[in-house]
Every structure is written in structure tokens, then in C-alpha cells.
Amino acid sequence: DGGITQSPKYLFRKEGQNVTLSCEQNLNHDAMYWYRQDPGQGLRLIYYSQIVNDFQKGDIAEGYSVSREKKESFPLTVTSAQKNPTAFYLCASSPVFGGGGETQYFGPGTRLLVL
Amino acid sequence: QKEVEQNSGPLSVPEGAIASLNCTYSDRGSQSFFWYRQYSGKSPELIMSIYSNGDKEDGRFTAQLNKASQYVSLLIRDSQPSDSATYLCAVNRYYKLSFGAGTTVTVRA
Numbered sequence: 056d057g058g059i060t061q062s063p064k065y066l067f068r069k070e071g072q073n074v075t076l077s078c079e080q081n082l083n084h085d086a087m088y089w090y091r092q093d094p095g096q097g098l099r100l101i102y103y104s105q106i107v108n109d110f111q112k113g114d115i116a117e118g119y120s121v122s123r124e125k126k127e128s129f130p131l132t133v134t135s136a137q138k139n140p141t142a143f144y145l146c147a148s149s150p151v152f153g154g155g156g157e158t159q160y161f162g163p164g165t166r167l168l169v170l
Numbered sequence: 171q172k173e174v175e176q177n178s179g180p181l182s183v184p185e186g187a188i189a190s191l192n193c194t195y196s197d198r199g200s201q202s203f204f205w206y207r208q209y210s211g212k213s214p215e216l217i218m219s220i221y222s223n224g225d226k227e228d229g230r231f232t233a234q235l236n237k238a239s240q241y242v243s244l245l246i247r248d249s250q251p252s253d254s255a256t257y258l259c260a261v262n263r264y265y266k267l268s269f270g271a272g273t274t275v276t277v278r279a
Contacts, residue, residue, distance in 0.1 A: 090269075097174070097258060097269035098214075113266070145213055153265030157202060161213040 058082070059162035061146050066167045068133065068140060076131045076165045078146035086152040087129035088159060091115060092143040104129055105152035133167065141169050171196050174261050176270035184278055189246040191273050193259030196240070202262035203235055203242045207255045208272065214258055218244065249277045 059080045068074045080087065085106050090098040100113030104123040118137025123129050129148075133140045143166050147159040176193045183189045191205075202221055206214035220226045220233040220242065232245040242261075246253055256272040 095271065097271045099269075100266060103266065153262075157262060157265060157267065158204065158216065158219055159260075159267060160216065161206075164213045 059146060059148055059160060061144075061162040061165050063165060064163070066165055067170050068167060069170050071135045073132055073134050074167070076133070076144055076146075076167070078129045078131065078162060080127055080129075080146075080148045080162075082148055082150075082160070083126070084148035084150050084160075085126070086149045086157070087123065088147040088149075089113075089119070089121065089129070089131045090145045090147065092145060098145060101131065103152075140167055142167060172270075173197065173263060173268040174259055174270040176257075176259050176273045178271075179273040180276055181273055182276045182278060183249050185249060185251060187249050189249050189253065189275050189277070191244040191246075191257050191259075191275070192241060193243065193261075193270055194241045195259075195261045195263075195268075197261070197263050198237075198240060200261045200263055203233070204260040204267070205231075205233060205242075205244045206258040206260060208258055209255045217257075246275070249275075251277050251279060253277050 062077045088103045089101040102121040104110040107126045120132045145164045146162040149157050149159045174195050205218045208214045218233040220235045226233045230247045234243045254277050256274045258272045259270040260267045
């Protein structure tokens, strides 16, 4: 079965703690994305990666970091600098970046809560 | 002005009726347009993509695109209770997608 997996489903963060959200895809997609969704709002782009070993900041990158060491993996770290991290985090992938191949498919999401 | 705007909703329609959802966008250079459905607590799933002016039909769903007026719409015919969800409009902008806030649809039996 091809798809995108995210773990954990729920994550609790203490003050001052860094936490890492996992995203894995076996669709052989080049591009991967991280979004944040707050209640009643649309998705906002945190980071994206067009290809392995490359990533770019999105619209709200402050307080977050990513890596793309393998094609199938794009983990997101929420650092202590992110003061309001409570949200629903969605990972997505697309066959290519732009050029008509940008249809994005989403993983099931991780809900991050602050203790 | 927001990049992508959707009618605020919520939209309540009787079972079997047509639900009409609208979306406008600000970047005239946008080329690709998508509708996603998101059930409460779940991730978005792709319903339709549309790239050319006109209508595109897929089952009970029809997407309509008018680039000159910068709007894209989604019609849901013969609405079913299972269509109750939030519908997100997404627009390609500089090779990235921008999303609207979504319109929540409730289909009442």
C-alpha cells in the first residue's frame, strides 16, 4: 500500500522542549511539505522540500526546523522558540514540485498539544 | 486581501439538493486549482483538480473555473449526509499551494 504516514498521532510538549514529528512516504514523490492548521483556519506552509537534501522556508518557518536526508522522510522539529505550537500538523507530498505535478496528498496528521 | 477566499459558511443543504461552494483568488498568474474535503479531525483528501477554464465533472462533483474573473467553484449534486465536511480550495501560487480557510457543509436528512 502506497501512502504517507505520520507519527505520533498525538504529541504533548512541555515548556522549553523540542519535539520531532515524523513523516514518511512510499509514493516515490520528490517533493514534501509541512503545514500547520489552526481551528477555523486554512493550511499554512511551514517548510517544503523539492528534492532530497534541499528544503526551503514557507510562510511561517520561525520556530521550526526540518531535514531531508532521504527521499522518503521529512521530519519536522518544533523548537522551544515556537511559542504557540498547539495545532494540527499535516505532512504532504507531490510527485514533483510545480510544473503541473504539484497535486499534493496528505498524511493523517499529528495533533500537538502543550502541557 | 487574502490570497484565497472562500464563502464563509457554514452551508446547510437538504439531502438530495445541490451544494454550491465558491472560491476567489488574488494571483492572476495561478495555473492550478484544487478542491479538498476534510472531515472533522481528519486530514484533507483531494476531490478535484482543474487547470482550464470551464467545467470538470467527476461523479456528483463539478468544478468550474473562470480565470478572467479569478474564481473557482465546486458543485455537489444530490448531496448526501456523507458529504458533510469542510471543503478547502487550494490555488497554485509560485509553485506552492495557498489554501482558503474552508467552507463547512452540513447535509441535513
